[in-house]
Amino acid sequence: MNALADSVRTRNMQKRRGRLLAEARRLLARGGYEALNLRDLAQAAGVTVPTIYNLIGRKEDVLLAVAAGVLSEVEARTAPARAADPLDQAAAVVETSTRLFAEEPEFYRAAFLAVEWLDQGGQHHAEVARIYAWVGDLMESGLAACRDAGLIVGDIPPAQMAALITRSFRMSCRGWAFGHYDVDEFRRLALGDFYITLCADAVETFRRRLTRRIATLAAPAAQASTSTGLRAQVHRGESQ
Amino acid sequence: MNALADSVRTRNMQKRRGRLLAEARRLLARGGYEALNLRDLAQAAGVTVPTIYNLIGRKEDVLLAVAAGVLSEVEARTAPARAADPLDQAAAVVETSTRLFAEEPEFYRAAFLAVEWLDQGGQHHAEVARIYAWVGDLMESGLAACRDAGLIVGDIPPAQMAALITRSFRMSCRGWAFGHYDVDEFRRLALGDFYITLCADAVETFRRRLTRRIATLAAPAAQASTSTGLRAQVHRGESQ
């Protein structure tokens, strides 16, 4: 009962746990929430179902672990990266997200699906709250950088602006994670929302810069993507 | 086989169907998605499970019907209501939502949970798309009213602004539907987001009006929590 020991047993457990989480992400990212069931997960990881319970916990805990993974990963990989230009620094959240999403789509898509699922399930989860608190803080510090550079008037409470950006950012992430659009469209949307929000409290020169950037974003591939995939859904036996 | 007949049979079926949907809403609004299972639903409505399949369809169709209900209800109850003031007209979406949410919380909460669930489930649903397309259109026409009144500069594509407002609006609705905050907080958030977005492209005088309104909104406490955890650096100056 040596608690410190990095024993064979402990190492194997960690390895199995890692495999389980990796497979959970793969299943989630590929087939969405409904594709993640404990039997398939166990089989994919080469263990049996009760082992999942032993190594991770109930299904909710699996999702929680997937969601928690993204936070540590992101915190580790997000450089402090103080850009010279405060606008670029502020936009860094979006640019970084875009890069990460493009590099490891499976990882982030899975994490996002997990988060959205957990958030929907009644209870409050500290992990989920922490993730968005982290995004919110980044947004707010971006705002602060702009304010310090004299680019922002200061008529609107920064917290309120940060909250707005965070809300719309989350929706943009959702759209990507759910497969409504690709990562480029995600970047366009998130960056556009960000610039527009900044415009709301921007000094005149800064505002001109922002509107120019917004015009650039709107570029070629139009939108209309998300809401037009209207495949007629036949209602059975629905006589009106 | 008279299709037109408003026969006893048809009338009873409609009545049962109505009871089923009403009970579905009740179960959803009270216990969230997990509380809505077909057996309980059938029992609550005084029928058996296969009857649900006959009158409505599979579980997904029940959710779809609940979601669809909100659109017809809202379209019916939303007056054309051209306010004298274009700002008020633009904000009408939020004010109307607030009123409806307060009047029939069960109905709207259920519809929202249904929509969010459907949206998460991989497939595209025309009903869901239509609901948010409708919101987006209202937002855009509000913007148009402001533009026609000369309150908006026109540097930012209205569609992009409308999309931003719609995204954040949806998140605010979510928060209310999931019980993260009450209807007053919902109104504050949604209205605040709306005003900030308008600020982004507002003529100077209009912008002053908006920031004043924003300051008014921020008013009294409520709850800090929600999801952001942002500590406000309260900008209190600018009282004018």
Add this chain to the structure above:
DNA sequence: AGAGAATTTTATCCTTGATAAAATTTTATC
């Protein structure tokens, strides 16, 4: 009233989350 159509119910299947108890593997002690 009675034939035939439409609807509801009875009975049952299958998937999936969850867990107790047995079997196995690892650790610690002599």
Add this chain to the structure above:
DNA sequence: GATAAAATTTTATCAAGGATAAAATTCTCT
């Protein structure tokens, strides 16, 4: 190195929930 104890994995099984076929019932129309 053998063996007892502890920890972990597996076998077997339950219960809940979505879904459906087939029987029973109700309604319509002549």
